[in-house]
Amino acid sequence: MGTDRLGLLLEQFDKAREMAEVRLTGLGDEEYLWEPAPDCWSLRRRGEAVTPRAFGPGEWVLDLGVADIPASEYAEVARQAADGMTVAKIADDWSVSVERVEQILAHTGEPEPDTTPITTIAWRLGHLHFQFAGGWEWAFGERRQDPKRMVDFSPSAALTLERFWPVIDRWRAAVATVTEDQLDAIGFSQYPYGSDPDDPYAAVVAGANLEFIHHMAEIALLRDLWRARVVSEG
Known part of the structure; x- marks a missing residue:
C-alpha cells in the first residue's frame, strides 16, 4: 500500500469497492426496489414520480425533492x-x-x-451511478454532459449493476493517473453540482470515497433488513 496521498485514497476506495461488490451479490429486483417505510424516494416510471425534481433521460427517473440543506x-x-x-x-x-x-x-x-426521506437500494445505486459518471466527465471527459442525463436508470438490479461497475472502475482508473500537482489544483474537477470547482482535487477524491462508502454501508443495512423481513414473514 502506498503512503502518499493518492495511494491512501485509492487503497481506501479499493477496499470499499471490494466489500461493496460482495455485499451486492445476489441482489434481486424486488429487494432492489423495496420501500421499507412510507414516503420513500426510489426509482419510478416517468409520470409516477412522487417528488418535484425527479430526473433521468429515459423511462425511469430518480426521485428528488425540493432543494434544501439537511x-x-x-x-x-x-x-x-x-x-x-x-x-x-x-x-x-x-x-x-x-x-x-x-x-x-x-x-x-x-x-x-x-x-431526509429513506431511500431504496435502487435510489442509492442510481445516486452513486450518476455522481461517479459525472465526476469522471467533469474531471477527465469533455466537461459538458449534465450528470443527471448521463445514466439511463433501470428497474433491473442485474442490468443496473452490469452498467454500474464499469463506470466506477473507469473513474478509479482515471484518478490513479492524477499527478501531485493535479491533486492540489483547485477546479481540476468542474462537476456542476457541489463545490468541486472551488476545491483541490484531493478533497474531491476524498469526498467521492466518503460518498461511496456511506451509501454502500446504507445499502448493506437495507439488505440485512430485507433478509430479516423475509425470514420473519416466512
Missing part, C-alpha cells in the same frame, strides 16, 4: 463560509435561497432533526 450538512455549510465562500455562492452550490443559507449559519445549539 441538518447533517450544517457543519459543511459553516466550513464553506469559514473558508471565505460567499453566502450567494453557498446558496448556488446547494440550490437553495440566500435566506436559507443565512438561517443555517445563524443556527445555534443542537442541529435540527434530520427529515
